[in-house]
Amino acid sequence: MELFSYFFENIPYILEKTWQHFYLFLISWSIAVVTGVFIGIISTRPGKEKIGRTVLAVTGATQAVPSTAVIALVFIFMGIGALPAMFALFIYSLVPVTFNTASGLMNVSPDMKEAAMGMGMTKNQILFKVELPTSIPAIASGIRTAAVINIGTAAIAAIIGAGGLGEIIFIGLRLMDVSRIFAGALPVAVLALVVDALLALLEKAIMSDGLKLSKEN
Amino acid sequence: MQIRLKNLTKKYDNGAFKAVDNISLTFDESKLTVLIGPSGCGKTTTLKMINRLIERTGGDILFDEKSIDEMDRINLRRKIGYAIQNIGLFIHMSVFDNIAVVPRLLKWPEQKIKDRVEELLELVNLDPELHMYKYPAQLSGGQKQRIGVARSLAADPDVILMDEPFGAIDPINREKLQDAFIEIQEKIKKTIIFVTHDIREAIKLGDKIVIMNNGHIVQYDDTINVVNQPENEFVESLLGSDRALKGLEMLSVKDNYIKDFVSINAEEVKTVGTALEYLQKKEKSYAYVVGKKGILLGYCTTKRLQKKDKHDDLIESVIKTESIQPYSNLMEAIITMVEAGLTSCPVVNSKDQLLGIIRFKTLVDIMGSFEKSEE
Numbered sequence: 001m002e003l004f005s006y007f008f009e010n011i012p013y014i015l016e017k018t019w020q021h022f023y024l025f026l027i028s029w030s031i032a033v034v035t036g037v038f039i040g041i042i043s044t045r046p047g048k049e050k051i052g053r054t055v056l057a058v059t060g061a062t063q064a065v066p067s068t069a070v071i072a073l074v075f076i077f078m079g080i081g082a083l084p085a086m087f088a089l090f091i092y093s094l095v096p097v098t099f100n101t102a103s104g105l106m107n108v109s110p111d112m113k114e115a116a117m118g119m120g121m122t123k124n125q126i127l128f129k130v131e132l133p134t135s136i137p138a139i140a141s142g143i144r145t146a147a148v149i150n151i152g153t154a155a156i157a158a159i160i161g162a163g164g165l166g167e168i169i170f171i172g173l174r175l176m177d178v179s180r181i182f183a184g185a186l187p188v189a190v191l192a193l194v195v196d197a198l199l200a201l202l203e204k205a206i207m208s209d210g211l212k213l214s215k216e217n
Numbered sequence: 218m219q220i221r222l223k224n225l226t227k228k229y230d231n232g233a234f235k236a237v238d239n240i241s242l243t244f245d246e247s248k249l250t251v252l253i254g255p256s257g258c259g260k261t262t263t264l265k266m267i268n269r270l271i272e273r274t275g276g277d278i279l280f281d282e283k284s285i286d287e288m289d290r291i292n293l294r295r296k297i298g299y300a301i302q303n304i305g306l307f308i309h310m311s312v313f314d315n316i317a318v319v320p321r322l323l324k325w326p327e328q329k330i331k332d333r334v335e336e337l338l339e340l341v342n343l344d345p346e347l348h349m350y351k352y353p354a355q356l357s358g359g360q361k362q363r364i365g366v367a368r369s370l371a372a373d374p375d376v377i378l379m380d381e382p383f384g385a386i387d388p389i390n391r392e393k394l395q396d397a398f399i400e401i402q403e404k405i406k407k408t409i410i411f412v413t414h415d416i417r418e419a420i421k422l423g424d425k426i427v428i429m430n431n432g433h434i435v436q437y438d439d440t441i442n443v444v445n446q447p448e449n450e451f452v453e454s455l456l457g458s459d460r461a462l463k464g465l466e467m468l469s470v471k472d473n474y475i476k477d478f479v480s481i482n483a484e485e486v487k488t489v490g491t492a493l494e495y496l497q498k499k500e501k502s503y504a505y506v507v508g509k510k511g512i513l514l515g516y517c518t519t520k521r522l523q524k525k526d527k528h529d530d531l532i533e534s535v536i537k538t539e540s541i542q543p544y545s546n547l548m549e550a551i552i553t554m555v556e557a558g559l560t561s562c563p564v565v566n567s568k569d570q571l572l573g574i575i576r577f578k579t580l581v582d583i584m585g586s587f588e589k590s591e592e
């Protein structure tokens with residue numbers, strides 16, 4: 001087993017890099033989730049339809065910007081190291097979370113909102129009892145997309161000295177050492193899959209049965 | 218509670234367009250008033266100004282002579298039941314939670330809410346056990362509208378606003394819901410403002426009718442006066458040509474059926490022989506047959522019974538029949554009877570218990586009296 005040789009000979013080192021990778025992801029992604037949901041909510045409050053549409057247009061367009069471009073830009077303005085890398089990852093994850101939160105909230109059925117208002121719910125009650133619960137599928141899918149691309153992009157961020165599993169991959173590429181490349185890429189893939197699966201479970205747990213049923217129809 | 222509109226106006230586009238133009242009228246306490254008119258005439262706008270989903274641009278709205286401006290918007294809405302044009306059930310909430318929304322906003326104790334939800338489900342003819350924990354996605358269109366109605370009644374409001382609550386429903390279920398709704402209003406006697414653009418629905422449900430066009434009131438009167446004395450051609454065209462038939466829609470079966478009639482109780486009369494004897498004694502050629510608790514099973518005729526052995530079970534010779542409910546109107550009764558080819562039709566309550574019979578002849582006589590008043 002040529003392919004696995006580097007992997008098995010360097011398990012402690014790989015674990016250390018995996019942890020570093022996870023750390024980069026976790027910090028940048030969590031801040032992005034909180035910020036993105038917040039921006040999504042603020043930009044879609046009643047009377048702010050214009051802002052909401054602008055946010056959607058901007059985040060929709062920037063989703064197409066390649067991750068290397070974001071990393072390169074951050075490098076130009078902030079130099080190298082873990083902090084600039086995390087900032088790049090934060091920006092990159094922020095986009096899908098914001099986009100999905102805003103579009104989810106903007107797509108809540110106007111009938112439900114009108115009924116809620118007519119029944120005497122306050123604006124906050126409408127947000128927390130109607131808008132957010134019915135937008136969970138959209139928001140959750142944004143959060144999951146953000147997690148997966150964050151973990152993938154973190155590997156590239158090794159270019160600007162972020163550390164993490166990308167470091168092993170890049171050394172492998174330079175040395176043309178397939179076993180090394182593999183030892184770096186495998187944990188990235190596993191990490192992405194595991195995180196996505198955990199988030200899927202969480203989504204299922206907090207989503208109302210009524211919503212699941214209405215999505216099936 | 219009485220609601221008075223005083224020179225109520227809603228302008229759009231900086232005053233260039235008046236969706237509602239200077240209307241004044243009083244919605245009577247405990248009455249069901251129907252707002253009707255062509256699409257875009259301002260019905261929904263009028264309704265939404267009453268619970269301030271739309272702010273008026275002129276005039277005033279008074280609840281028992283108190284101006285709407287003196288009331289807190291949120292509290293006002295919690296005191297007014299509201300069923301919107303497209304139902305708008307919360308898809309992530311169970312039937313129970315949907316109905317419980319306003320009671321919870323008003324911080325009712327949970328047990329009281331539970332009792333209330335069950336009571337309301339019974340009222341709209343849905344089995345609480347079966348439906349309480351379902352989600353909107355598991356309900357038919359008609360069931361959703363029933364929940365919409367139940368939800369608007371939840372906190373026992375004095376005033377209920379309903380915007381085409383039966384709009385999205387097929388004609389048959391629509392009539393059933395209307396019947397159920399009339400029965401409900403008989404019990405609760407609320408001030409209801411009901412929007413529709415179906416004249417038959419208006420005549421059937423309304424104590425009074427407001428006819429609107431282009432943001433104005435064309436006629437406002439008791440339903441019977443609107444039908445008999447339309448203000449102008451616009452109202453006449455809205456009523457359509459068959460006013461005698463429309464008149465039948467205002468009258469309900471419950472005021473026009475006969476309660477003394479011959480029936481056979483299959484719990485006591487078990488054989489063909491005893492049934493025949495009974496019919497001959499009463500000099501009848503047929504009779505309705507009821508079972509346990511007076512539930513209608515059908516009817517039997519002497520002709521048919523004579524062909525059987527007199528020891529045969531009576532039940533086997535019973536012929537099934539159409540029936541009609543007391544809150545249906547006479548128009549529906551006529552249609553049912555014509556379609557089934559009946560000269561009389563049994564009247565049953567919602568539990569299928571036989572209450573009486575309605576005769577075709579009675580209906581024809583009533584129709585004749587309308588035709589006279591039309592001349």
Ligand SMILES: Nc1ncnc2c1ncn2[C@@H]1O[C@H](COP(=O)(O)OP(=O)(O)OP(=O)(O)O)[C@@H](O)[C@H]1O
Pocket residue numbers: 229230236255256257258259260261262263414
């Ligand atoms: N926000 C708005 N801006 C401008 N015009 C409006 C607005 N809302 C409603 N209108 C207009 O006001 C008029 C009355 O609308 P409304 O919704 O009250 O009609 P309606 O009688 O309920 O009709 P329908 O039977 O179709 O429900 C319509 O011509 C409509 O186009």
Ligand SMILES: [Mg+2]
Pocket residue numbers: 260261262302380
């Ligand atoms: Mg309308």
